[in-house]
Amino acid sequence: MYYKSPSYRLFNFLNILFLSLISIACILPIVHVLAVSISDSAPVTANLVNFWPIGFNLDNYAKTFNSPNFLDAFTVSIIRTVLGTFISMLLCFTAAYSMSKDDLYFRGRTFYAWFFIITILFNGGLIPTYIVVVETGIKNTIWSLILPGAVAVFNVVLMMNFFRGIPKELDEAAQIDGATHFRTLFQIYLPISMPSIATLSLFTIVGHWNSWFDGMIYMEADKQPLATMIQALVKNMDFTRVQLNPQDIKDLSERGLKATQIFLGALPVLVAYPFLQKYFVKGMTLGSVKE
Amino acid sequence: MEMTRKKTTFSERWNLRKTWPLHVFLLPSVLLLLIYSYVPMMGIVIAFQDYKPYKGITGSDWVGMKHFIFMFQDERVVQIIANTLIIALSKMVMGWIVPLLFALLLNEVRIAFFKRTIQTLVYLPHFLSWVILGGILTDMLSEKGLINQFIAGLGFTPVFFLGDGDWFRVTLVVSDLWKEFGFGTIIYLAALAGVNPSLYEAAEIDGANRWKQTINVTIPSIIPVGVIIATLSLGNVLNAGFDQVFNMMNPIVKDKAEIIDTYVYQLGLTQASFSLATAVGLFKSVISFILIAVTYRMAVKFANYRIF
Numbered sequence: 303m304y305y306k307s308p309s310y311r312l313f314n315f316l317n318i319l320f321l322s323l324i325s326i327a328c329i330l331p332i333v334h335v336l337a338v339s340i341s342d343s344a345p346v347t348a349n350l351v352n353f354w355p356i357g358f359n360l361d362n363y364a365k366t367f368n369s370p371n372f373l374d375a376f377t378v379s380i381i382r383t384v385l386g387t388f389i390s391m392l393l394c395f396t397a398a399y400s401m402s403k404d405d406l407y408f409r410g411r412t413f414y415a416w417f418f419i420i421t422i423l424f425n426g427g428l429i430p431t432y433i434v435v436v437e438t439g440i441k442n443t444i445w446s447l448i449l450p451g452a453v454a455v456f457n458v459v460l461m462m463n464f465f466r467g468i469p470k471e472l473d474e475a476a477q478i479d480g481a482t483h484f485r486t487l488f489q490i491y492l493p494i495s496m497p498s499i500a501t502l503s504l505f506t507i508v509g510h511w512n513s514w515f516d517g518m519i520y521m522e523a524d525k526q527p528l529a530t531m532i533q534a535l536v537k538n539m540d541f542t543r544v545q546l547n548p549q550d551i552k553d554l555s556e557r558g559l560k561a562t563q564i565f566l567g568a569l570p571v572l573v574a575y576p577f578l579q580k581y582f583v584k585g586m587t588l589g590s591v592k593e
Numbered sequence: 594m595e596m597t598r599k600k601t602t603f604s605e606r607w608n609l610r611k612t613w614p615l616h617v618f619l620l621p622s623v624l625l626l627l628i629y630s631y632v633p634m635m636g637i638v639i640a641f642q643d644y645k646p647y648k649g650i651t652g653s654d655w656v657g658m659k660h661f662i663f664m665f666q667d668e669r670v671v672q673i674i675a676n677t678l679i680i681a682l683s684k685m686v687m688g689w690i691v692p693l694l695f696a697l698l699l700n701e702v703r704i705a706f707f708k709r710t711i712q713t714l715v716y717l718p719h720f721l722s723w724v725i726l727g728g729i730l731t732d733m734l735s736e737k738g739l740i741n742q743f744i745a746g747l748g749f750t751p752v753f754f755l756g757d758g759d760w761f762r763v764t765l766v767v768s769d770l771w772k773e774f775g776f777g778t779i780i781y782l783a784a785l786a787g788v789n790p791s792l793y794e795a796a797e798i799d800g801a802n803r804w805k806q807t808i809n810v811t812i813p814s815i816i817p818v819g820v821i822i823a824t825l826s827l828g829n830v831l832n833a834g835f836d837q838v839f840n841m842m843n844p845i846v847k848d849k850a851e852i853i854d855t856y857v858y859q860l861g862l863t864q865a866s867f868s869l870a871t872a873v874g875l876f877k878s879v880i881s882f883i884l885i886a887v888t889y890r891m892a893v894k895f896a897n898y899r900i901f
Binding site for chain 1: 606607608611612614615616618619621623626628629630633634635636639646695698699701702703704707711713715716717718720722724725726727732733739803835836854861862867871874875877885
């Protein structure tokens with residue numbers, strides 16, 4: 303057997319070592335920002351904190367949570383994520399159900415499919431979309447963050463492919479028992495498609511939580527979501543300059559505070575991620591690799 | 594056989610009695626797409642106008658190809674297109690090779706616990722936004738940042754990752770690779786998991802060692818997936834990554850880092866040159882569409898790939 307040979311054992315050892323190093327490199331930046339956020343401010347200013355906190359200090363967190371701006375932005379993000387994900391998933395689920403039906407039974411399916419697909423291939427681009435959002439009067443409301451992207455065509459296609467894999471007999475049995483489409487969708491399809499829903503919800507949740515650009519162009523400063531607020535913060539910090547003037551030194555002492563807000567911006571994703579990981583790996587391959 | 598043609602009503606022809614709920618299910622999605630996808634597509638006509646917001650699309654003056662002609666006479670635009678191509682192509686090539694190699698190496702790990710842990714860690718950066726990562730990386734890559742401390746500690750001279758145009762491009766490509774390579778391996782790992790084990794057994798009986806098995810069984814098995822990924826990624830040749838570039842760029846490196854998307858934003862939303870920005874965006878969309886159409890046909894033809 304090959305895996306008992308000395309050369310394969312050596313390869314195996316080196317391989318695991320190499321892969322481990324690479325994977326650690328994937329989380330080091332997060333570890334760094336966490337370390338900076340909970341360290342004392344003097345070593346942070348002196349650039350001494352690497353991956354292990356020096357001292358232990360939660361002042362940055364206290365300051366952040368006492369800041370009304372942060373809490374407002376956090377609330378906007380939560381509302382946006384919950385409402386946006388619910389609406390997107392409902393639309394995705396109903397649209398995918400309809401489009402998973404046979405063309406002979408559901409006349410017009412092909413038309414709908416093209417209607418959806420065309421939006422992937424063509425789009426108006428930034429400026430025309432911006433003008434439409436302004437003209438429809440949703441600028442500076444939460445709806446400008448939710449409605450323009452509410453129909454996720456890729457997710458509809460993934461979910462439709464999943465629905466098509468469900469045995470037809472299930473559908474027929476429900477029909478014979480007198481179930482309406484509404485009932486079939488919510489009492490039969492919904493329970494068995496939980497893994498797909500979990501996967502697509504994860505992507506939608508993360509997408510909403512991370513979106514910053516629409517918040518920047520559509521919302522006034524006091525109504526912006528957290529990601530947009532953090533973006534403004536990040537854009538203002540500039541470590542590329544060679545010489546330090548007094549203003550820069552002040553900025554540097556605020557590094558811990560910025561690190562805290564950045565870390566808190568990433569935290570919900572970091573917390574949710576391990577729980578949903580098993581779903582998305584399955585869900586990803588579900589719609590993409592076909593026999 | 595009955596030959597008289599029964600007159601069918603509209604409802605019968607469309608089977609509406611049974612399927613009307615399906616149309617109802619689709620209605621909200623169709624309306625939203627109509628408003629926020631199709632109406633903006635019509636809005637592209639402002640690329641051929643001198644659009645003034647107070648005059649609206651119907652009231653603004655038509656100027657034909659003026660903005661397109663201006664665009665290609667502007668040296669900056671040519672530079673920006675070149676930047677976009679260079680950055681996007683480098684990302685595509687790296688983003689194709691590295692996940693493939695990583696999946697091959699990961700596939701050799703026999704200890705399930707290691708394999709799972711490694712996967713969990715490498716997928717993670719994909720889920721963090723460029724806002725978060727831009728903030729962290731700008732800090733770590735700065736002149737006095739963590740990476741340069743490390744480089745100095747090894748006795749080398751510090752590198753201006755973010756302050757030198759060429760290094761900045763390298764930084765963009767490497768950090769994008771760092772963020773996405775793990776996620777890119779998922780599809781290859783799925784393909785590798787689907788390889789028939791009897792192929793390996795047969796190879797082993799024929800005396801193939803692990804290296805030979807990799808060359809003759811593993812690699813041929815994932816080539817089709819690799820071809821699809823490479824083909825479909827060609828549609829992104831003008832997408833150099835707005836989020837990343839916008840959040841990491843600074844004025845010093847603008848010459849070599851400005852891409853079409855950041856330029857459109859700057860023209861349209863900070864300088865209010867709506868028509869010119871739309872023209873630049875339209876140019877990008879047209880090229881991208883042609884590439885997507887061609888590559889999709891290629892994927893259908895060579896790899897039997899279909900969206901539906």
